[in-house]
Structure formats: C-alpha cells, structure tokens
Amino acid sequence: MDTSGSVRTSLRPWRGRVAAVASLLTTAILIAGAAPGAAPVAVDIKDFKFSPAALTVPVGTTVTWINHDEETHTVTSGASGFTSTGLSHDETFARTFDRPGTYAYFCALHPHMRATVLVK
Numbered sequence: 001m002d003t004s005g006s007v008r009t010s011l012r013p014w015r016g017r018v019a020a021v022a023s024l025l026t027t028a029i030l031i032a033g034a035a036p037g038a039a040p041v042a043v044d045i046k047d048f049k050f051s052p053a054a055l056t057v058p059v060g061t062t063v064t065w066i067n068h069d070e071e072t073h074t075v076t077s078g079a080s081g082f083t084s085t086g087l088s089h090d091e092t093f094a095r096t097f098d099r100p101g102t103y104a105y106f107c108a109l110h111p112h113m114r115a116t117v118l119v120k
Contacts, residue, residue: 007070042066045073057097059119064094073113077105
C-alpha cells in the first residue's frame with residue numbers, strides 16, 4: 001500500500017510556513033550582522049602612550065583599552081564623563097560610543113598621556 005501520496009499532501013500546508021519562517025530568520029540574521037560598530041577596537045597602553053593616539057570609529061563601537069605597562073594607568077575623560085579605575089598590567093577597560101563626537105581622554109596618573117576617539 002502506497003501512502004506516500006497522502007503524506008506529501010498532508011505536508012503541503014507546512015511547506016509555505018517553513019519557507020516563511022526560514023526567510024524571516026535569514027533576514028534577521030543579515031540585519032543583525034549589518035549593525036554599525038559591530039567590530040570591537042583595541043587601544044594599547046604601552047611605554048606611557050595610548051596607541052593609537054587618534055582613533056576614528058563608527059557610532060556603536062566598543063573600544064577596549066589594554067594596559068601592557070607595568071605601571072598603573074587610567075582612561076579618563078573629564079568632559080565626556082567616563083573614567084576607568086587604575087588598570088594594572090594586562091587589565092582592560094571598555095566603553096561603547098553611542099553618539100558621534102570627539103572624545104579626548106588622558107591618564108589621570110600620568111597627565112602627559114593624551115589621546116582622542118573620534119566617533120562618526
């Protein structure tokens with residue numbers, strides 16, 4: 001007895017639904033992957049310098065500072081209102097930049113260490 005015809009017939013209504021769900025999932029994944037600023041960016045702290053000293057990133061980017069010096073450093077921006085705690089060797093501080101602008105920052109312990117993040 002061949003029941004394959006009836007099985008195929010009973011699955012037909014589901015084919016359209018499965019295709020629609022797959023299409024929606026694909027669209028959602030593509031939109032999520034296209035979000036601006038998805039790639040994180042690192043700033044190295046080494047030899048009493050921020051590197052790079054001038055950084056340009058898109059809105060939504062997370063910047064992570066990594067202290068490679070043996071000395072403690074901070075990432076401090078008085079005007080922009082963010083500051084890290086003292087970062088020991090290999091410690092990190094991260095901030096996501098959600099608005100365009102120029103963000104100047106320095107090390108509160110070593111004020112000659114200065115840099116900027118330009119967010120477009």
